[in-house]
Amino acid sequence: QKEVEQDPGPLSVPEGAIVSLNCTYSNSAFQYFMWYRQYSRKGPELLMYTYSSGNKEDGRFTAQVDKSSKYISLFIRDSQPSDSATYLCAMSSGGGNKLTFGTGTQLKVEL
Amino acid sequence: GAVVSQHPSWVICKSGTSVKIECRSLDFQATTMFWYRQFPKQSLMLMATSNEGSKATYEQGVEKDKFLINHASLTLSTLTVTSAHPEDSSFYICSATSGTADTQYFGPGTRLTVL
Numbered sequence: 035q036k037e038v039e040q041d042p043g044p045l046s047v048p049e050g051a052i053v054s055l056n057c058t059y060s061n062s063a064f065q066y067f068m069w070y071r072q073y074s075r076k077g078p079e080l081l082m083y084t085y086s087s088g089n090k091e092d093g094r095f096t097a098q099v100d101k102s103s104k105y106i107s108l109f110i111r112d113s114q115p116s117d118s119a120t121y122l123c124a125m126s127s128g129g130g131n132k133l134t135f136g137t138g139t140q141l142k143v144e145l
Numbered sequence: 146g147a148v149v150s151q152h153p154s155w156v157i158c159k160s161g162t163s164v165k166i167e168c169r170s171l172d173f174q175a176t177t178m179f180w181y182r183q184f185p186k187q188s189l190m191l192m193a194t195s196n197e198g199s200k201a202t203y204e205q206g207v208e209k210d211k212f213l214i215n216h217a218s219l220t221l222s223t224l225t226v227t228s229a230h231p232e233d234s235s236f237y238i239c240s241a242t243s244g245t246a247d248t249q250y251f252g253p254g255t256r257l258t259v260l
Contacts, residue, residue, distance in 0.1 A: 066247040077240075080250060128247055
């Protein structure tokens with residue numbers, strides 16, 4: 035079993051839809067949770083960074099962490115074609131430790 | 146803020162030659178830099194972790210003599226692929242962190258093609 039599980043998709047939604055992306059994990063030591071967006075042939079771009087459980091909102095993006103269920107989510111409201119990319123969840127136990135990534139979910143927002 | 150650059154963005158070389166890729170943190174001091182490779186439609190695979198002024202720590206299965214890493218300063222790390230072969234063709238991405246921060250900031254990546 036992988037430490038971090040993420041549905042690879044592809045996920046196709048119409049423009050304006052609310053998108054829900056999720057990851058589950060098995061390592062209870064993970065404390066820091068991140069979502070990255072990666073366009074084709076580009077490096078990952080940090081979208082959201084969350085410590086421990088709770089919600090964090092930034093514009094159209096909301097990140098949720100439920101440590102009791104070992105489950106994290108990223109919601110995208112009013113999705114746009116420019117949101118079409120691969121979304122990677124990542125997490126670490128802290129102290130500058132290396133990140134553990136999900137496999138990434140490919141999202142396509144269609145006109 | 147937190148901008149990381151890589152050079153070159155793409156490179157084509159002949160089999161048997163060596164290729165150097167640079168990773169720079171432009172607006173912060175990177176105490177730790179990471180090197181990843183990524184195959185098409187796959188996630189990032191960590192190759193090594195480098196700290197300024199010390200030897201890199203390589204992940205299991207990564208040949209340290211083939212992938213030479215030098216973290217010469219707080220803003221520069223280099224990855225040299227020695228005696229490159231076609232199977233080394235991949236997308237190489239670096240990232241950087243500052244202090245004990247857990248957030249990694251990624252460079253734009255370097256696409257290496259070995260003929």
